[in-house]
Amino acid sequence: MISALFIFLIFAAGCAAIRFLRGPSQADRIIVFDLLTAILIAGAVLIAIVLDDIHVMSLVIVLSILSFVGTSVLAFYLEKNRRKP
Incomplete structure (x- = not known):
């Protein structure tokens, strides 16, 4: 089951x-x-399930924060460049 998800x-x-x-x-x-980044987070969650290790979930939290910040920065950059004449 888990291998099919991978x-x-x-x-x-x-x-x-x-x-x-x-x-x-x-x-x-x-x-x-x-x-x-969402796929990467899902893969990290599956690894945490397979290894039965709660410490991997800290990686998931860090990846989630970095994903949010990265996407926000890229969207800000795109919007900033779009407004230039």
Whole structure:
């Protein structure tokens, strides 16, 4: 069961990576960046479940914070550049 979830996450990351490379706009790439970090967080949660280790969850918290900050900064950068004439 868990291995099927890992395979699904790898497939989703591959599809997202293709979209990241082919994305016609910067907004598409920012959305895919957020998706890839969510996939990374889900993978860390699955690893915590498999290893039955609560300490891995601290990694999940740090990844979540970094994902939020990173996506916010990229969206701010995109909006700042869009307003320039």
